[in-house]
Amino acid sequence: MDAGHLAPVRPKGVHGFHVAGAEGPVKFGVGGGDRLAFRVFAIGHAEGSFSVGAASLEGLACGPTPAPHSQGPSQELQFGPFMSIKEAAQSLLDRYWRSLPGNFRGAIWVLLSAFTFILLQALTKQLGGRFDSIQLAFFRASIGGLAVLPFIFSRGSSAFRTENLPYHVGRGLFGAMAIFLMVFAIIHMPLADATVIGFTRTLFLIALAVIFLGERVRWRRWTATAVGFGGVVIMLRPGDETFQLAALAAVGASVCFASAHVCIKKCTTQKDHPLTVQSYYWLIATAVTLPPALWFWTTPSWDELALLILIGVISGLAQIFTAYSLSAGEATFVAPFDFTRLLWAALFGVALFGEALAPATIGGALIIIGSNLYIARRQAKESKAKAAAGGVDRP
Known part of the structure; x- marks a missing residue:
């Protein structure tokens, strides 16, 4: 193709550009008060003339068009009303984002989710000495859900249209219980320890996936799961009773989180x-945590209220990131990126609370993360083998 060149055309009161080719320019002008936006603009050359094509060209209301700036025939293109520059840019970004591989998008969502969750845990721990765990859980659930209000208002009743109501209820109940248990754990134990134990939700998820999702798990993954739980035993080292109770709460939170993830997967698939x-999660979790929160209520100061609201907002964002990660990418691909939580937990723990990583925490973390990575690798290989066999599991 003999490509032309783009040159600006800026006569008085008019904005635009023209394409100069072998047989003369092809130009279009925009009235000075009008706007221009296009998504895909293609220029082709054949038999001495240019053709201008727009796969998704949003038009414009032209004012006076400029006179040609070179000799030869010219063609003026005029279009109807169209979107603004800002809207066109948003459309281009949306197209680019959707063109990315699903696993890549899922990984980005998981990385965002990992950081926001640890930031959320750090803020929660900061307020743990002032408020009861259930009150903090209520603020996380109720204010966090406000992030979906624009979606609800834009969709109306269709925002709640579903054929999976039992799974939404289950996700709300398990999610509310998981939040309460995890809040209790991070208040009464080091942030990194609670985070590492939280990784066991993947191990619990394997057993739940067999029961509720009908997945087949072979002996290698069961072995890796058992090894992972061995890492948990290492972390549950003898100590004071408060730590032991907090560690058990963290394990219970992992079970509830895994159960909630099964419900999410059922809904998104x-x-x-x-x-x-x-x-649905916002409505159900708020309704479940409100009564006990009122019973243990402590009236916050204005500064504390601002932090509680911030906790709720971050919680809502983290939940949305998680939901998108599960719907965008394969769980076996995106799961390893979630281990960046430990990095952030260690940094926040040292910087804000003076918590050093204990040897048992490091050892348990290596075992738990290693088993998780092996499980993800085995799942990926088994999925490829199943696809190669035409969707039939091999014995």
Whole structure:
């Protein structure tokens, strides 16, 4: 193709550009008060003339068009009303984002989720000496859900349209219990320790996936799961009673989180919008945590209220990131990126609370993370083998 060149055309009161080719320019002008936006603009050359094509060209209301700036025939293109520059840019970004591989998008969502969750845990721990765990859980659930209000208002009743109501209820109940247990754990034990124990939700998820998702798990993954739980035993070292109770709460939170993830996967694989999942969670978790929160209520100061609201907002964002990660990418691919939580937990723990990583924490973390990575690798290989066999599991 004999490509032309782009040159600006800026006569008085008019904005635009023209394409100069072998047989003369092809130009279009925009009235001075109008706006221009296009998504895909293609220029082709054949038999001495240019053709201008727009796969998704949003038009414009032209004012007076400029006179040609070179000799030869010219063609003026005029279009109808169109979107603004800002809207066109948003459309381009949306197209680019959707063009990325699903696993890549899922990994980005997981990285965002990992950071926001640890930031959330650090803020929660900061307020743990002032408020009861259930009150903090209530603020995380109720204010965090406000992030989905624009979605609810824009969709109306369709935001709650689903054929998976039992799974939404289950996700809300398990999610609320998981939040309460995890809040209790991070208040009464080092942040990194609670984070490492939280990684066991993947191990619990394997057993739950066999029961509720009908997945087949071979002996290698069961062995890796058992090794991972061995890492948990190493971390549950003898200590004071408060630590032991907090560690058990962290394990219980992992079980509840795994159960909630099964419910999310059921909903998202059956075409429920991720924000529909979050909308149901907001309503159910708020309703469940409100009564006990009122019983143990402590009135916050204005500064504390601002932090509580911030906790809720970050919680909502983290939940949305998680929902999108599960719907965008394969769980076996995106799961390892979630281990960046430990890095952030260690940094926040040292910087804000003076918590050093204990040898048992490091040893248990290596075992738990190693087993998780092996499980993810085995799942990926088995999925490829199943696809190569035409969707039939090999014995």
